[in-house]
Amino acid sequence: MFAPWRLEVIETYKSTASCILCNILKMEDDEEALILERAEESFVLMNKFPYSNGHLMFVPNRHVKEWSELTAQELEEMMRLSQKAVKVLRDCFQCEAFNLGANLGAAAGAGIPDHLHLHLVPRWSGDTNFMPVLAEVKVLPEHLKQSYKKLKKAWGLVS
Numbered sequence: 001m002f003a004p005w006r007l008e009v010i011e012t013y014k015s016t017a018s019c020i021l022c023n024i025l026k027m028e029d030d031e032e033a034l035i036l037e038r039a040e041e042s043f044v045l046m047n048k049f050p051y052s053n054g055h056l057m058f059v060p061n062r063h064v065k066e067w068s069e070l071t072a073q074e075l076e077e078m079m080r081l082s083q084k085a086v087k088v089l090r091d092c093f094q095c096e097a098f099n100l101g102a103n104l105g106a107a108a109g110a111g112i113p114d115h116l117h118l119h120l121v122p123r124w125s126g127d128t129n130f131m132p133v134l135a136e137v138k139v140l141p142e143h144l145k146q147s148y149k150k151l152k153k154a155w156g157l158v159s
């Protein structure tokens with residue numbers, strides 16, 4: 001499988017002394033970090049190496065590796081935020097469908113195996129490959145920053 005975005009993610013991960021997601025959380029500039037919301041237990045951000053336009057991630061604030069280590073509060077909040085994200089993405093990008101899930105462990109395809117995160121990947125019909133999310137680098141219709149601005153604005157309007 002040729003996936004250049006993955007190489008880039010792994011290179012970034014190796015080059016930082018600590019965890020890339022923990023480092024993003026420490027950044028002060030939300031726009032630079034591509035963070036849409038900093039909630040109590042977790043945060044929501046755009047994937048810098050997206051599978052499709054509007055690809056979001058839900059990440060516990062704690063550096064947690066094992067799914068079973070997540071607390072009820074963390075799980076609840078991440079799921080609630082994913083509901084909001086589906087609503088916002090539908091409004092902003094007219095997404096027709098979504099893939100929501102996690103790659104638990106490097107062998108499952110996790111680019112950052114030491115810090116759990118959920119992916120929400122928007123889908124459109126015509127986007128017919130069963131798993132283009134794993135196999136292709138898509139040409140993005142909008143630049144990442146433009147997408148961020150649009151999503152950030154909409155995020156503030158939905159409760």
Ligand SMILES: [Zn+2]
Pocket residue numbers: 019020021022023062063064114115
């Ligand atoms: Zn971490």
